[in-house]
Amino acid sequence: MRRIISLREVLEYSCSKIGEKYFPVIPVIISVNNKEFPLEALIDSGATASIFKIEVAESLDIDLEKCRRVVLRGIGGSITAYAQRVALKIGEKDIDTEVTFSKELDVKINLLGREGVFDSFEVCYNDKEKKVKLTEY
Amino acid sequence: MRVGFEEEHKWVVRNSKELEKHRGEWIAIYKDKIIASNKNLGVVRKTVKNKALFFLVPGKDEENYIFA
Numbered sequence: 001m002r003r004i005i006s007l008r009e010v011l012e013y014s015c016s017k018i019g020e021k022y023f024p025v026i027p028v029i030i031s032v033n034n035k036e037f038p039l040e041a042l043i044d045s046g047a048t049a050s051i052f053k054i055e056v057a058e059s060l061d062i063d064l065e066k067c068r069r070v071v072l073r074g075i076g077g078s079i080t081a082y083a084q085r086v087a088l089k090i091g092e093k094d095i096d097t098e099v100t101f102s103k104e105l106d107v108k109i110n111l112l113g114r115e116g117v118f119d120s121f122e123v124c125y126n127d128k129e130k131k132v133k134l135t136e137y
Numbered sequence: 138m139r140v141g142f143e144e145e146h147k148w149v150v151r152n153s154k155e156l157e158k159h160r161g162e163w164i165a166i167y168k169d170k171i172i173a174s175n176k177n178l179g180v181v182r183k184t185v186k187n188k189a190l191f192f193l194v195p196g197k198d199e200e201n202y203i204f205a
Contacts (some may be wrong), residue, residue, distance in 0.1 A: 018157065018194065018195055018200075019197070021201075027141060027142035038188070038191060039191040040192040059179075107198070108193050108194070109193060110193060
């Protein structure tokens, strides 16, 4: 699954099929406060920021009162979220970036947006093969 | 620490029918099996002692959702 070409990490993940739909989810580890939380999250090129359910923040002992409040806007309207700097680990790559957590995220899925992920990796989605390939820049 | 959780991700890819049973729930996967599941992540976290991979399995409502 993992190989190195010209010292650039290449990660290839098959999509998960749930019901009749395929979901491009990948494993990622979120670390903050000397705590870490490994989870599967959906690669979402349409999202600027990564958005996680609020219970992920609770698992990481993040004090939401100390986080920056942001409003995230999408097709369905806007939600309030809490921005926090974290370390994201994807494959061997450590990424220092800001992610958001929201209790208003009404979908049962955690999203990896462009900031921190798409600026660290070239992300290619092969719909025919139902695979996502991440090539480190 | 195990780096990439490749084994657990493979389980997620290969066990579509099992995931179907856990729609809308948090599951914890360790190596090649589910070791805990519940709608409440806190309950799952309390059960899990290993370095497991967590996954909030999309519900039926998420099938046709536009994530933007």
